[in-house]
Amino acid sequence: MIKLHNLEKSYRTGAGETFVLRRISNEIRKGEFVSIMGPSGAGKSTLLAILGMLDGDWRGEYHLLGEPVHALKPKARIELNKRYIGFVFQQYHLIDDLTVYENLEIPLSYRNVKRKEREALVADSLDRFQIVGKKDLYPSQLSGGQQQLVAVARAVIAEPAMLLADEPTGSLHSTQGRMIMDLLKQLNREGTTIIQVTHNEQYAAYGDRVIQLKDGWIVDE
Numbered sequence: 422m423i424k425l426h427n428l429e430k431s432y433r434t435g436a437g438e439t440f441v442l443r444r445i446s447n448e449i450r451k452g453e454f455v456s457i458m459g460p461s462g463a464g465k466s467t468l469l470a471i472l473g474m475l476d477g478d479w480r481g482e483y484h485l486l487g488e489p490v491h492a493l494k495p496k497a498r499i500e501l502n503k504r505y506i507g508f509v510f511q512q513y514h515l516i517d518d519l520t521v522y523e524n525l526e527i528p529l530s531y532r533n534v535k536r537k538e539r540e541a542l543v544a545d546s547l548d549r550f551q552i553v554g555k556k557d558l559y560p561s562q563l564s565g566g567q568q569q570l571v572a573v574a575r576a577v578i579a580e581p582a583m584l585l586a587d588e589p590t591g592s593l594h595s596t597q598g599r600m601i602m603d604l605l606k607q608l609n610r611e612g613t614t615i616i617q618v619t620h621n622e623q624y625a626a627y628g629d630r631v632i633q634l635k636d637g638w639i640v641d642e
């Protein structure tokens with residue numbers, strides 16, 4: 422699914438060059454469920470953003486489903502993102518002037534799902550995430566935990582081949598957290614490749630293996 426070879430990212434600062442990711446090489450197979458762990462500032466969110474094609478400023482090689490992402494133009498990368506990837510942002514990134522219902526519809530509209538089917542899928546999703554009562558509210562009218570539920574629902578509604586989730590349970594209490602993890606596990610059983618960032622050992626154990634990042638390096642597997 423994913424092949425990384427010597428992926429690197431750095432920022433130019435007054436003092437010179439600061440590396441955030443160093444020689445990241447790894448392979449993630451189709452159907453795997455991988456957890457990325459490591460201290461704050463280790464580069465976890467940066468790595469996930471690169472994998473999700475939300476950050477195009479890096480060096481090295483990245484193949485997704487055989488496509489050389491490193492050689493693609495921004496427009497082609499966006500197309501890959503829309504076609505294959507669901508992304509849960511650490512800070513949710515719901516669209517403020519759309520309702521919960523409308524936020525959930527967005528990934529479906531990217532894939533040209535017809536209106537009738539869109540309605541059915543959004544209704545299912547509201548049900549599954551127990552947010553039916555919130556469908557006409559705007560993100561600012563929701564608690565952090567509720568926004569996170571909507572963010573996860575939006576990321577998985579179009580059944581992406583790959584789900585990238587940056588601390589998808591960070592704002593949830595433990596019952597909701599386990600509900601989300603059980604749901605991810607179920608999606609993974611149905612074939613979705615999942616890469617999650619988590620600080621929680623218990624939630625990491627839902628996956629097949631852990632990639633440990635420290636100061637931008639993979640330190641241990």
Ligand SMILES: Nc1ncnc2c1ncn2[C@@H]1O[C@H](COP(=O)(O)OP(=O)(O)O)[C@@H](O)[C@H]1O
Pocket residue numbers: 432439441459460461462463464465466467468
């Ligand atoms: N725009 C930026 N300029 C310089 N350094 C940055 C910038 N954005 C992020 N960083 C640095 O990159 C490092 C990795 O950040 P991040 O990927 O968010 O870490 P994590 O998700 O593991 O906590 C941090 O040290 C952070 O300060």
Ligand SMILES: [Mg+2]
Pocket residue numbers: 465466467511587
């Ligand atoms: Mg982070």
